[in-house]
Amino acid sequence: LRLAEKIATSQLTSLEVQQKSCLELEEFPSGYFDLVFLFGTLYHLSQVTDCEETLRKSKRLLAPEGKFFIAFINHDMIPMTE
Numbered sequence: 001l002r003l004a005e006k007i008a009t010s011q012l013t014s015l016e017v018q019q020k021s022c023l024e025l026e027e028f029p030s031g032y033f034d035l036v037f038l039f040g041t042l043y044h045l046s047q048v049t050d051c052e053e054t055l056r057k058s059k060r061l062l063a064p065e066g067k068f069f070i071a072f073i074n075h076d077m078i079p080m081t082e
Contacts, residue, residue, distance in 0.1 A: 022054040031063045039071040 004017040022041050036058050045051050062068055 022057065025057045025061060028061050030060050033061050034063050034066045035069070036062050036066065037069045039069070042070065043073045
C-alpha cells in the first residue's frame with residue numbers, strides 16, 4: 001500500500017492503514033474509524049442484500065463525525081457510454 005509506505009516514512013504517527021475485506025469487519029468496535037473507504041467493493045457483490053449488509057457494517061465502524069467514501073460503477077450505464 002502506497003499510503004502505508006508514506007505514513008511509515010513521515011512523521012504522522014497517529015495514522016493507521018488497514019486494508020480488509022468487507023467480510024472482515026467484526027473485529028473492530030463501533031465508531032472505530034474516522035474514514036471509511038469502499039472503493040471497488042459494492043460492484044463486486046452480486047446480491048443486493050450483500051451490498052446492503054456491507055453498507056450497514058461499514059457505517060457501524062464510522063465515528064460520529066467521520067467521513068464515508070464510496071466508489072461505485074453502475075454496470076447498467078456501461079453499454080450506453082461505450
